Amino acid sequence: MILISNDDGISAKGLDLLTRIALDYDHVMVAAPTTHQSGKSSSITFDHPIRAHLIEKTERLTRYAVSGTPADCAKLALDQLLEERPRLLLSGINHGYNSGNSSIYSGTVGVALEGVFHDVPALAFSYGSFDPKADMPECEPLIRHIIERTLEHGLPRGVCLNVNFPPLGEGGKYPGLKITRSAAGKWVKEFEHRVDPHGRDYYWITGYYENDEPDNTLNDTYWLDRGWVSVTPIFADQTHYPSMPLIEEQLKL
Amino acid sequence: MILISNDDGISAKGLDLLTRIALDYDHVMVAAPTTHQSGKSSSITFDHPIRAHLIEKTERLTRYAVSGTPADCAKLALDQLLEERPRLLLSGINHGYNSGNSSIYSGTVGVALEGVFHDVPALAFSYGSFDPKADMPECEPLIRHIIERTLEHGLPRGVCLNVNFPPLGEGGKYPGLKITRSAAGKWVKEFEHRVDPHGRDYYWITGYYENDEPDNTLNDTYWLDRGWVSVTPIFADQTHYPSMPLIEEQLKL
Numbered sequence: 001m002i003l004i005s006n007d008d009g010i011s012a013k014g015l016d017l018l019t020r021i022a023l024d025y026d027h028v029m030v031a032a033p034t035t036h037q038s039g040k041s042s043s044i045t046f047d048h049p050i051r052a053h054l055i056e057k058t059e060r061l062t063r064y065a066v067s068g069t070p071a072d073c074a075k076l077a078l079d080q081l082l083e084e085r086p087r088l089l090l091s092g093i094n095h096g097y098n099s100g101n102s103s104i105y106s107g108t109v110g111v112a113l114e115g116v117f118h119d120v121p122a123l124a125f126s127y128g129s130f131d132p133k134a135d136m137p138e139c140e141p142l143i144r145h146i147i148e149r150t151l152e153h154g155l156p157r158g159v160c161l162n163v164n165f166p167p168l169g170e171g172g173k174y175p176g177l178k179i180t181r182s183a184a185g186k187w188v189k190e191f192e193h194r195v196d197p198h199g200r201d202y203y204w205i206t207g208y209y210e211n212d213e214p215d216n217t218l219n220d221t222y223w224l225d226r227g228w229v230s231v232t233p234i235f236a237d238q239t240h241y242p243s244m245p246l247i248e249e250q251l252k253l
Numbered sequence: 254m255i256l257i258s259n260d261d262g263i264s265a266k267g268l269d270l271l272t273r274i275a276l277d278y279d280h281v282m283v284a285a286p287t288t289h290q291s292g293k294s295s296s297i298t299f300d301h302p303i304r305a306h307l308i309e310k311t312e313r314l315t316r317y318a319v320s321g322t323p324a325d326c327a328k329l330a331l332d333q334l335l336e337e338r339p340r341l342l343l344s345g346i347n348h349g350y351n352s353g354n355s356s357i358y359s360g361t362v363g364v365a366l367e368g369v370f371h372d373v374p375a376l377a378f379s380y381g382s383f384d385p386k387a388d389m390p391e392c393e394p395l396i397r398h399i400i401e402r403t404l405e406h407g408l409p410r411g412v413c414l415n416v417n418f419p420p421l422g423e424g425g426k427y428p429g430l431k432i433t434r435s436a437a438g439k440w441v442k443e444f445e446h447r448v449d450p451h452g453r454d455y456y457w458i459t460g461y462y463e464n465d466e467p468d469n470t471l472n473d474t475y476w477l478d479r480g481w482v483s484v485t486p487i488f489a490d491q492t493h494y495p496s497m498p499l500i501e502e503q504l505k506l
Contacts, residue, residue, distance in 0.1 A: 036300065038299055039296060039297040039298070039299050040294075040296045041293075041294035041295040041296045041297075041324075041363070042294040042295070042357045042358050043292060043293050043294045043296035043322075043358070044292040044294075044358055044458055045292070045458060046291055046292050046458055047289065049447070049455040049456055049457050050444075050455065050456045050457075050458070051453070051454070051455050051456075052454070052456070069296075071294075071358075072458070075440075075443050075444070075458070076443075076444060076456060078443075079442070079443040079444050079460075080444050080446060080456060101370075101489050101490050101491070103491060104295045104366065104489060104491065105295050105296070105297055105324075109491075110294070113357065117354075117439040117440065118439065145504070145506065146504060149503050149504055150503075153503050155496075155500075156493070156495075156496040156499060156500075158437065158493070159493045159496050161500065162491075176506055177504060177506070179497050179500050179501040179504070181490070181492040181494065181497075182490050182491060182492045184411065184490065186370040186371065187328075187370065189332070190328050190329075190331075190332040191303075191328070191329060191332050191333050193333060194302070200304070201304070201305070202302040202303065202304050203302055203303045203304075203305070203329060203333060204302050204303075205297055205298060205299055205303070205325070205328070207332075231500060231504060232492055233492065233493040233494075233496045233497060233500050234491045234492065234493060235491055235492070235493035236354050236357060237354050237434070237435050237437065238354070238356060238357060238362075238415075238435060238487045238488055238491070239434040239435045239485055239486065239487065239488070240409070240411070240412045240486040240487060240488035241434065241486075243408075243409040243412050243486045244432050244434075244486060246409060247408075247409075247414065247432050247484060247486050248432040250402050250403075250406050251398070251399060251402055251430060251432070251484060253398065253429055253430070
């Protein structure tokens with residue numbers, strides 16, 4: 001059994017492509033958000049209960065639309081909907097990059113981190129175009145490669161993979177994949193201020209990602225900009241070990 | 254100027270205590286969620302615009318209730334509401350621990366990570382009781398100590414601090430603070446299944462945190478269980494560097 005979720009919601013094209021690929025390897029359960037859930041990070045829902053609507057069930061494929069966040073979907077499937085532990089958890093294919101350290105906001109990566117917490121090898125896939133009609137055919141061979149190697153070898157404990165594909169379009173062929181780190185950067189000009197018809201202020205989140213180190217050849221963004229596929233191992237432990245001795249000195253009582 | 258937010262919302266007692274402490278060091282802006290926002294991680298809001306309601310403005314204190322997530326609040330204040338870069342970003346005091354690797358779900362930590370992205374030293378404070386009426390007086394001396402040292406020395410680039418206080422109650426005194434890592438563990442029995450009056454299934458998120466390594470003396474949970482305060486340096490870069498060579502070998506084309 002392979003479990004699939006995403007953050008673009010149950011109707012997203014990227015989810016359908018990933019489902020079609022996964023069905024070549026095993027039975028599949030899809031548990032994806034009913035509605036678009038971009039930017040939900042590892043958010044989970046405490047304030048209201050969650051519903052799971054069964055929308056398709058065949059011998060090899062079961063699909064649920066879940067009323068929660070991406071992480072809720074993965075959790076609910078792993079804890080309640082599945083009768084066995086899946087061999088693999090796939091997330092995506094997201095419409096839009098989840099690269100650089102802004103992957104921290106990604107619901108797609110949030111799903112994969114649930115795999116880490118449940119000891120299921122997990123792969124997050126994202127495609128660098130926000131076009132909801134994007135076909136992404138050029139991703140398929142490398143997605144298959146990464147799925148096959150992960151089914152065979154697993155992943156290190158506590159680690160999932162965040163895979164990003166630059167959009168090459170029909171007939172495009174990637175030069176290869178690079179194992180990368182998340183580029184360091186930040187979002188700037190993050191809000192657009194508007195005034196409603198009643199004279200009251202409101203703000204839309206927007207802005208752009210400013211890469212602090214565009215020339216660093218270790219970074220995902222460096223290779224994505226040059227047409228390569230980036231694979232970043234992501235860790236669920238946020239501890240920054242190297243700064244522990246400094247903080248210890250600094251906070252000495 | 255010191256900026257403060259939280260995830261329990263503008264009315265939380267822990268926020269009031271932190272505000273009172275911060276006012277001894279500088280002018281303060283509070284930009285906190287209008288409603289309770291626990292478990293929101295680094296979630297940000299794309300689907301609807303955000304409002305900021307000014308609820309108090311004196312010479313030294315400005316308070317906004319913001320209609321978004323904890324990360325939205327910090328972002329909106331840093332990008333739009335503040336006229337200067339704050340010297341410090343404080344988050345909390347959260348009612349309930351944000352310890353172990355489940356800090357990944359924490360809106361309190363999500364606020365502090367916005368400090369990292371905006372180059373503002375950031376401290377997340379949490380108190381190990383969910384009681385919304387908890388007074389937390391025993392936290393105050395160590396919160397002051399950590400604030401003073403951070404104002405004096407700053408923090409390493411890319412790092413914020415996740416500080417957890419065990420609840421000792423009135424008159425309690427901490428043996429000290431420990432610089433720790435996030436304990437590795439996971440949530441188990443994560444949902445409670447119920448049936449509504451119309452015969453339809455629904456699920457409440459619940460469960461408990463299972464510590465995978467309760468005897469590891471490097472862990473936050475180990476020291477919290479023994480009455481110490483834990484301070485974990487948190488990094489915004491989720492890359493797991495040690496597994497890069499292995500993944501490179503494993504995914505070779």
